[in-house]
Amino acid sequence: MSAVETRLREILRSGPVVPVYTPASVPEAVAVARALVRGGIRAIEITLRNAIALDAVRAVADEVPEALVGAGTVLTPAQLDAALAAGAMFLVSPGSTTALLDAARATAAPLLPGTANASDIMRSLEAGFATLKFFPAEAIGGAAALGSYAAPLAQAMFCPTGGITPQSAPAYLALPNVLCVGGSWLTPKAALAAQDWSQVETLARAATALART
Numbered sequence: 001m002s003a004v005e006t007r008l009r010e011i012l013r014s015g016p017v018v019p020v021y022t023p024a025s026v027p028e029a030v031a032v033a034r035a036l037v038r039g040g041i042r043a044i045e046i047t048l049r050n051a052i053a054l055d056a057v058r059a060v061a062d063e064v065p066e067a068l069v070g071a072g073t074v075l076t077p078a079q080l081d082a083a084l085a086a087g088a089m090f091l092v093s094p095g096s097t098t099a100l101l102d103a104a105r106a107t108a109a110p111l112l113p114g115t116a117n118a119s120d121i122m123r124s125l126e127a128g129f130a131t132l133k134f135f136p137a138e139a140i141g142g143a144a145a146l147g148s149y150a151a152p153l154a155q156a157m158f159c160p161t162g163g164i165t166p167q168s169a170p171a172y173l174a175l176p177n178v179l180c181v182g183g184s185w186l187t188p189k190a191a192l193a194a195q196d197w198s199q200v201e202t203l204a205r206a207a208t209a210l211a212r213t
C-alpha cells in the first residue's frame, strides 16, 4: 500500500465517526473543529458546498492543529487542487469519475472516492484506490449491502456515509471492511445556529464510544 493510502487509513481510523459538516462561516468552522477535538474526534470533513468552505478548511488547518481536516464534496480536479492548497489532509468525493481519479493519482492526493456498487469498487481498485467511500450508504442497502463486498472485494476498505445515525452506525462498524462511518449528526443545524459548541462536543464524545471491531 502507498504511504498516502496508509496515512489516509490512519486518519479515517482516528475515530469511529468522521463528521461531515458544511460550514456557515469561517469562525463557526473553527469553533466546531475545536468542539469536536475536545470531544475526542479529530478527523473532520468540511464539504465544499459554499463560497466560504475553502476558507473554512484553511482556517481549521491553520488554527486547530489537533484536527485532521479534510474536504468533502470534491467533484472536480480543480476543487481537489484548491482543497489541497488550502491544507486539506484528505479529500472525499460522492462518486468516482475518471477525471477525478486520474487527477488524484497524478498528484498522489489522499482521495476517498465514492462508490455505490461492485463495478464502482472494481474500477476504483483498478485505478489504484482501495480506501473508498460507500455512498449513500443507507439508501443503497446499508450495512448488509456493504458487508456483501467484504469477501469478493476484500482489499477494499470503506467509510460508509449517507443517512447513517448513531443507531445504525454499530452495524457498519462491526464489518471487516469498514474503517469508520461518516455522518452529519455530530453537527446539528440547530446547535450550530445557537452556537452551542458544548452540544457538538457532547455528540462527539458519544460518537467516540461507538464500538469498533
Ligand SMILES: O=C(O)C(=O)C[C@H](O)[C@H](O)COP(=O)(O)O
Pocket (backbone or CB within 6 Å): 020, 047, 072, 073, 074, 092, 093, 094, 135, 161, 162, 163, 164, 182, 183, 184, 185
Ligand atoms: O458531500 C459529499 O461529498 C457527500 O457525499 C454527502 C455526504 O456524505 C452526506 O451529506 C452525509 O450527510 P448525512 O447523510 O446527513 O450523514
